[in-house]
Amino acid sequence: MFSSKEEFKKFFMNRIADKRSQKSLEMAFETLWEMTHEWIQENWNRTNQLYEKEPEKQLYYFSIEFLIGRVLGQNLVNLNFYDVVKEGLDELGLKLSEIEELEDEPGLGNGGLGRLAACFMDSLASLALPGHGYGLRYKGGLFTQHFVNGNQTEQPTKWIKEKNNADARQKDLAVEVAYYGDVQLVVGTAGVKRTIENPVWVKAVPYDLPIVGANGGTINTLRLWQAEVSERPFPSTKDHTVYEHETAKITDRLYPDDSLESGKILRLKQQYLLCSASLQDLLRNPSFPVEEIPENIAIQINDTHPALAIPELMRILIDDHSLGWEQAWDITTRTISYTNHTILTEAMEKWDCHLIQSLLPRIYLIIEEIDLRFKESLQNQGKTVDVLRKLSIIEEGVIKMAVLAVVGSYKVNGVAKLHTNILKKREMKELNEQFPNKFHNKTNGITHRRWLIKANPELSELITETIGARWVKEPERLDELHSFAQNPSFLQDFQAVKKLKKEQLIYHLQRDQNIVVDSASIFDIHIKRFHGYKRQLMNILHIQMLYNRIKHDSTYRPYPRTFFFGGKAAPTYHFAKQVIKMINTIASKVNNDPLVREHLHIVFVENYNVTQAEYLIPAAEVSEQISTASKEASGTGNMKLMMNGALTIGTFDGANVEMFEQVGEENAFVFGMRAEEIMQYEKEKSYNPKEIIEGDPEIAKMMRQLATGKFTDGKINADFIVEQLLEDKDPYFVLKDIHSYAKAHEKILKAYDNPMKWAEMSVKNMAASGIFSSDRTIQQYSDDVWHLSKVPSIH
Ligand code: 26Q
Numbered sequence: 161m162f163s164s165k166e167e168f169k170k171f172f173m174n175r176i177a178d179k180r181s182q183k184s185l186e187m188a189f190e191t192l193w194e195m196t197h198e199w200i201q202e203n204w205n206r207t208n209q210l211y212e213k214e215p216e217k218q219l220y221y222f223s224i225e226f227l228i229g230r231v232l233g234q235n236l237v238n239l240n241f242y243d244v245v246k247e248g249l250d251e252l253g254l255k256l257s258e259i260e261e262l263e264d265e266p267g268l269g270n271g272g273l274g275r276l277a278a279c280f281m282d283s284l285a286s287l288a289l290p291g292h293g294y295g296l297r298y299k300g301g302l303f304t305q306h307f308v309n310g311n312q313t314e315q316p317t318k319w320i321k322e323k324n325n326a327d328a329r330q331k332d333l334a335v336e337v338a339y340y341g342d343v344q345l346v347v348g349t350a351g352v353k354r355t356i357e358n359p360v361w362v363k364a365v366p367y368d369l370p371i372v373g374a375n376g377g378t379i380n381t382l383r384l385w386q387a388e389v390s391e392r393p394f395p396s397t398k399d400h401t402v403y404e405h406e407t408a409k410i411t412d413r414l415y416p417d418d419s420l421e422s423g424k425i426l427r428l429k430q431q432y433l434l435c436s437a438s439l440q441d442l443l444r445n446p447s448f449p450v451e452e453i454p455e456n457i458a459i460q461i462n463d464t465h466p467a468l469a470i471p472e473l474m475r476i477l478i479d480d481h482s483l484g485w486e487q488a489w490d491i492t493t494r495t496i497s498y499t500n501h502t503i504l505t506e507a508m509e510k511w512d513c514h515l516i517q518s519l520l521p522r523i524y525l526i527i528e529e530i531d532l533r534f535k536e537s538l539q540n541q542g543k544t545v546d547v548l549r550k551l552s553i554i555e556e557g558v559i560k561m562a563v564l565a566v567v568g569s570y571k572v573n574g575v576a577k578l579h580t581n582i583l584k585k586r587e588m589k590e591l592n593e594q595f596p597n598k599f600h601n602k603t604n605g606i607t608h609r610r611w612l613i614k615a616n617p618e619l620s621e622l623i624t625e626t627i628g629a630r631w632v633k634e635p636e637r638l639d640e641l642h643s644f645a646q647n648p649s650f651l652q653d654f655q656a657v658k659k660l661k662k663e664q665l666i667y668h669l670q671r672d673q674n675i676v677v678d679s680a681s682i683f684d685i686h687i688k689r690f691h692g693y694k695r696q697l698m699n700i701l702h703i704q705m706l707y708n709r710i711k712h713d714s715t716y717r718p719y720p721r722t723f724f725f726g727g728k729a730a731p732t733y734h735f736a737k738q739v740i741k742m743i744n745t746i747a748s749k750v751n752n753d754p755l756v757r758e759h760l761h762i763v764f765v766e767n768y769n770v771t772q773a774e775y776l777i778p779a780a781e782v783s784e785q786i787s788t789a790s791k792e793a794s795g796t797g798n799m800k801l802m803m804n805g806a807l808t809i810g811t812f813d814g815a816n817v818e819m820f821e822q823v824g825e826e827n828a829f830v831f832g833m834r835a836e837e838i839m840q841y842e843k844e845k846s847y848n849p850k851e852i853i854e855g856d857p858e859i860a861k862m863m864r865q866l867a868t869g870k871f872t873d874g875k876i877n878a879d880f881i882v883e884q885l886l887e888d889k890d891p892y893f894v895l896k897d898i899h900s901y902a903k904a905h906e907k908i909l910k911a912y913d914n915p916m917k918w919a920e921m922s923v924k925n926m927a928a929s930g931i932f933s934s935d936r937t938i939q940q941y942s943d944d945v946w947h948l949s950k951v952p953s954i955h
Contacts, residue, residue: 219291223462227269229770267301270418285373294438297384300413310744327367361390364437454494464561470568509561575794605934641927665779681720686784690729690736693791726768785810790835799932805922823928831904
């Protein structure tokens with residue numbers, strides 16, 4: 161390793177020379193990649209040795225998604241090498257930022273849930289806590305999005321290359337996972353045992369990725385499983401070619417749906433591969449008796465997707481370790497804890513019994529018995545039929561995974577205060593009453609090392625110049641910025657950084673997507689997956705409203721705004737795709753209108769992903785967090801934008817509520833109905849969007865413009881949108897909230913009129929954002945759920 165720029169240059173040049181090649185960018189990338197990996201390897205080995213020598217309790221985070229983003233630059237940041245490497249390369253005539261761009265990000269997640277898992281990994285290692293990830297090594301990550309005639313198209317992606325992958329194959333650690341087969345009772349000397357006869361075996365091969373904590377001290381492991389053909393005996397009744405094909409499919413690609421798609425056998429195979437392989441791995445040669453699993457291992461399941469870990473752990477304990485049911489259940493329910501990420505009923509996982517019965521016959525029997533015993537205990541407590549039905553794991557031939565996850569865990573959490581309260585009071589009311597101490601809140605967080613230090617080094621430097629460097633380790637110290645919120649010279653510096661980040665974004669967009677943006681306009685940013693409840697439709701309808709005002713009121717000439725959109729729709733989510741098409745269509749109308757384009761500009765960034773987010777977020781001035789109240793469990797993009805000084809226009813939903821609480825409502829643009837009102841309307845089914853349209857000429861006109869195809873020149877299926885708003889009774893209350901949304905936007909324009917005041921509000925947002933670092937979240941999980949101790953320092 162090196163400690164100075166000069167040393168780095170020597171090291172680097174030696175390597176390049178070793179390869180007898182010119183300083184091409186690719187070669188530089190390869191060299192830097194290999195050097196970084198060697199530095200990491202050293203500390204990785206040391207961390208692992210420490211875990212072996214002093215086996216403290218370890219946490220394993222089971223998740224079907226880990227949306228880690230690019231790793232090279234982030235590893236350099238966490239190793240504290242970034243600046244030295246950057247300066248050294250500069251002097252060699254190479255740009256580190258250009259080298260970084262050669263890395264394809266592994267898109268092993270859809271959105272919030274997968275990115276949360278990645279932030280958590282970073283915080284665990286950075287807090288020197290023994291916590292690791294288990295996931296799947298999808299060959300294809302989330303699809304690449306392109307627009308063709310304004311429509312989303314999906315191209316498969318491949319992030320795995322011939323060499324220099326982020327992860328390394330551990331072929332000696334492969335395990336075998338059993339699918340199908342028949343459950344047999346075997347009577348032996350030790351009693352009755354159950355085995356699975358004639359299963360179809362699939363080999364799970366692990367690939368390990370180092371998770372580099374801050375200062376490079378602790379390096380934990382993210383272990384990803386890849387499905388491969390097993391060499392074990394194969395049932396004679398089945399076709400081997402078909403088997404090879406089906407096996408390869410298991411980890412071939414990530415499911416691109418983040419709420420709707422369900423009940424697919426392939427998805428079930430993925431979930432079981434993750435759970436079975438990871439648990440076998442953990443219990444391979446434990447340094448402790450299985451009775452002491454809960455003292456040595458904590459398993460957190462990221463939503464219900466890995467909930468099969470519950471019956472699988474039971475299976476291993478009972479069938480492989482010959483434990484009795486009660487003891488196995490006691491161990492399991494003291495080891496596993498569960499995080500819920502949604503209250504949308506369509507996103508609650510359910511599996512047909514017959515599907516699990518045929519693919520995982522032993523697992524099915526165990527789930528059935530868990531359900532039976534639970535119901536028995538409830539009956540003994542004299543529960544009513546209605547309560548019994550709500551609490552049953554199996555109901556009408558389907559398995560409700562959320563109920564299984566709650567019953568089989570010792571702790572259950574929601575991801576923001578509001579969300580946890582809704583879970584406790586409504587969605588999981590009966591479960592909460594049954595297990596009063598199980599439910600708790602852990603408000604999400606984001607790692608400031610990626611979303612501030614890495615994505616916005618200029619702002620980070622300004623912060624450090626202003627309040628010193630302690631905030632890097634203790635992000636809550638960002639609140640020391642409060643004393644500078646009215647300091648003119650600091651505010652000017654802040655404005656200069658924001659301008660620079662806007663210009664960098666413009667440069668990036670112009671280069672990659674040939675988009676030209678006015679840097680003086682207000683950057684209003686709406687980035688997230690496309691979903692009805694996230695209400696991108698309300699944003700674009702509001703833009704239509706502004707268009708009409710500009711066209712028909714010659715006194716209305718608002719300050720220029722650029723509305724950025726970014727996000728993907730699940731390929732089968734028709735409505736979301738129609739909204740994408742609508743935004744693109746209105747974008748070309750607005751952007752090509754000589755009058756309107758002086759005031760409004762729409763930019764739809766193609767293929768929004770972690771890398772794009774790192775460009776967009778530091779440049780944002782307005783953050784759109786406009787979900788229908790009660791629907792967004794937490795949101796995490798909201799926190800990233802706040803930390804970079806964007807002002808939030810948002811509803812009282814998810815973690816927005818806590819953001820407003822921290823920063824004060826006067827430093828945000830809050831609008832719309834509250835969760836209780838929405839839920840009241842839903843209960844009474846009393847909302848009628850027709851009444852709104854009839855009583856409101858402006859909205860009525862917009863609906864007419866859409867329905868007749870006039871506004872969008874017949875280019876979109878406007879009937880469909882209008883239908884959603886009228887026939888389907890506007891399930892996300894777009895028309896109900898749109899006026900209050902428009903008023904909040906007017907307030908934004910007024911505030912922006914006073915640049916110093918705007919900067920002051922921005923700084924107050926940054927200052928109040930420290931609590932949303934995932935370091936805080938992880939410390940709370942550790943204190944309340946996992947009970948981990950810090951890894952001793954290895955420096
Ligand atoms: C389920 C069944 C079949 C196929 C796919 C799925 C599936 C996949 C992904 C269901 C849900 C997801 C992802 C959900 C998600 O990202 N939820 C978000 O989690 C964030 C982190 O807690 C929250 O901040 C967001 O509010 C929440 O929407």
